[in-house]
Amino acid sequence: MALWNWKLRNRLVLVSHKPTAVTISFTQRELVTYDLAGRLLGMYQDGTHLRRGLDNSIQKRWRTETGLGTDLQQQLLTPWQARELVEKYRPQVALLLEDQASRESCPETAAVFRRIAGYSYEHLQDSASEFHQIYGHVPILPPDQYRALVLQATDGCTYNRCTFCTLYRDKPFMVHDPDEFRRHIDRVVSFLGAGLSYRNSVFLGDANALAISQERLIELLEIVRTASDVRPALDSGGLHAFLDIYTGVRKNAAQYSALKELGLRRVSLGVESGCEALLEFVQKPGTREDIIKVVSTLKAAQLAVVVILMVGLGGQRFSQEHLEDTVSLVRSLPLAKGDIIYLSRFEPTPQAPYLSIAAAQGVRPLSPPAMHDEIRRWKTLLDREVGRQGIKISPYSFQRFVY
Ligand code: SF4
Incomplete structure (x- = not known):
C-alpha cells in the first residue's frame, strides 16, 4: 500500500493506493473508494456508508437507535441522488491532477485519477448496461x-x-x-x-x-x-x-x-x-x-x-x-x-x-x-x-x- 498527500487547490488530501483500490480521504469524515479501472465502489460520509454496485445502484447504510438496540438501516438512492453523489467527487478528482509534483511522483495513481475523472454518471450507466448484458x-x-x-x-x-x-x-x-x-x-x-x-x-x-x-x-x-x-x-x-x-x-x-x-x-x-x-x-x-x-x-x-x-x-x-x-x-x-x-x-x-x-x-x-x-x-x-x-x-x- 502507498499513502500520498495530494494537493487539492490549497489543501492536502490523503490518498491510499492499494493493489485492489484507491481511497481518497477528502476529510477525515469523507472517504471515497474507486477500483483501479476508475469505477466508484463506495464511500463513507459522516457515519453513513454508501456502496455502489456494478449495476450502478447506490445503497446507503446507517445505524439507528430503535429502543431495542441499534438497527442497521439501508436505502437505495434515487438515480438523481446517485448522479449528484458521483458528480460531487468526480470534478474534485480531476482537480487533483493539477498537482504536478504529486502527478509526477505517483504516475500510477494519476492514471487511476484520469480514469475516475472519465467516469461520469452517464458513463457508469453505460457500464451498468454492459454488466446486465453479461450477467x-x-x-x-x-x-x-x-x-x-x-x-x-x-x-x-x-x-x-x-x-x-x-x-x-x-x-x-x-x-x-x-x-x-x-x-x-x-x-x-x-x-x-x-x-x-x-x-x-x-x-x-x-x-x-x-x-x-x-x-x-x-x-x-x-x-x-x-x-x-x-x-x-x-x-x-x-x-x-x-x-x-x-x-x-x-x-x-x-x-x-x-x-x-x-x-x-x-x-x-x-x-x-x-x-x-x-x-x-x-x-x-x-x-x-x-x-x-x-x-x-x-x-x-x-x-x-x-x-x-x-x-x-x-x-x-x-x-x-x-x-x-x-x-x-x-x-x-x-x-x-x-x-x-x-x-x-x-x-x-x-x-x-x-x-x-x-x-x-x-x-x-x-x-x-x-x-x-x-x-x-x-x-x-x-x-x-x-x-x-x-x-x-x-x-x-x-x-x-x-x-
Ligand atoms: S432452492 Fe431455488 S427457489 Fe429454493 S430458496 Fe434456493 S434459489 Fe430459491
Missing part, C-alpha cells in the same frame, strides 16, 4: 463473498419453487457449455479491466451451480483454473458456490474432493430450518437427514461450509418448533472452525407465493419487535451450542445485497 442480474451472494468475481456456470435455480423465494423466478435453469463459459469469462475480464484486482475470490453462479454433473463441472472448473486473468482471485480466496440440499446429496465425498483439488473452498447451503414441517410448508425439498448427509459429505471432503438459516420463516405458528429443531439439527452437524452460520431475517417479498399461502393457513408474521427478540434468541442459543468451536454466527440480509 442478467446477480440477485444474491453470501456476505463473505460480496467481493467475489462471479462467473456464471449456470443460470437460475434447478428448483425455483420454494414459496418464499423469487430470486431466480425470471431465469429458467440452464447449464452453460464450455465454449459459452469461456466466452463469458472473456467478457467478464474485459468488462472489469483493471477493476478485476478488487475481486478476491471466485463465486460460481447462480443458485446451485454444483448441481451440474461431475464430468461437466470438472470441465468448467478447469476452464476457471486456466484463465490467467482469473487466477489471482482464485488463488487469493478460492472458489465458492451455493448448493441446495436435494441435489447436494447426489455427489459423494470423493467427488467433492475432486472439486476441492480444482479450487473449491467453501460451499453455502440454503438450509433455512431444521423443522421438517416448516420446510414442507414453504415447499423446500430435502429432509433433516439429507441436510446432515450433505454437510457430513462436504466435511469429509475437507471443504468449509456455510449454513444459511432463515429466522422468522414460519411466523408465529412455527416459531418455537423452528428454533428447537434447528438448534438440534445444528448440534448434529459436523461443523468446525472456519464454517459459518448465517442468520437471515425473513422478509417476504410481495411477489412470492408465501404471503397468500400463509394468510390462507393463518400463519401470521412476526412483528418487528418479535423478530428482533427472535434473532437474539437464535444467536444466543446457537452461540451456546457451537460458538466455542470457532464457528462464526453472523447476520445475513437479502435486502442488503449489492454486487
Whole structure:
C-alpha cells in the first residue's frame, strides 16, 4: 500500500493506493473508494456508508437507535441522488491532477485519477448496461463473498419453487457449455479491466451451480483454473458456490474432493430450518437427514461450509418448533472452525407465493419487535451450542445485497 498527500487547490488530501483500490480521504469524515479501472465502489460520509454496485445502484447504510438496540438501516438512492453523489467527487478528482509534483511522483495513481475523472454518471450507466448484458442480474451472494468475481456456470435455480423465494423466478435453469463459459469469462475480464484486482475470490453462479454433473463441472472448473486473468482471485480466496440440499446429496465425498483439488473452498447451503414441517410448508425439498448427509459429505471432503438459516420463516405458528429443531439439527452437524452460520431475517417479498399461502393457513408474521427478540434468541442459543468451536454466527440480509 502507498499513502500520498495530494494537493487539492490549497489543501492536502490523503490518498491510499492499494493493489485492489484507491481511497481518497477528502476529510477525515469523507472517504471515497474507486477500483483501479476508475469505477466508484463506495464511500463513507459522516457515519453513513454508501456502496455502489456494478449495476450502478447506490445503497446507503446507517445505524439507528430503535429502543431495542441499534438497527442497521439501508436505502437505495434515487438515480438523481446517485448522479449528484458521483458528480460531487468526480470534478474534485480531476482537480487533483493539477498537482504536478504529486502527478509526477505517483504516475500510477494519476492514471487511476484520469480514469475516475472519465467516469461520469452517464458513463457508469453505460457500464451498468454492459454488466446486465453479461450477467442478467446477480440477485444474491453470501456476505463473505460480496467481493467475489462471479462467473456464471449456470443460470437460475434447478428448483425455483420454494414459496418464499423469487430470486431466480425470471431465469429458467440452464447449464452453460464450455465454449459459452469461456466466452463469458472473456467478457467478464474485459468488462472489469483493471477493476478485476478488487475481486478476491471466485463465486460460481447462480443458485446451485454444483448441481451440474461431475464430468461437466470438472470441465468448467478447469476452464476457471486456466484463465490467467482469473487466477489471482482464485488463488487469493478460492472458489465458492451455493448448493441446495436435494441435489447436494447426489455427489459423494470423493467427488467433492475432486472439486476441492480444482479450487473449491467453501460451499453455502440454503438450509433455512431444521423443522421438517416448516420446510414442507414453504415447499423446500430435502429432509433433516439429507441436510446432515450433505454437510457430513462436504466435511469429509475437507471443504468449509456455510449454513444459511432463515429466522422468522414460519411466523408465529412455527416459531418455537423452528428454533428447537434447528438448534438440534445444528448440534448434529459436523461443523468446525472456519464454517459459518448465517442468520437471515425473513422478509417476504410481495411477489412470492408465501404471503397468500400463509394468510390462507393463518400463519401470521412476526412483528418487528418479535423478530428482533427472535434473532437474539437464535444467536444466543446457537452461540451456546457451537460458538466455542470457532464457528462464526453472523447476520445475513437479502435486502442488503449489492454486487
Ligand atoms: S430458496 Fe434456493 S432452492 Fe429454493 S427457489 Fe430459491 S434459489 Fe431455488
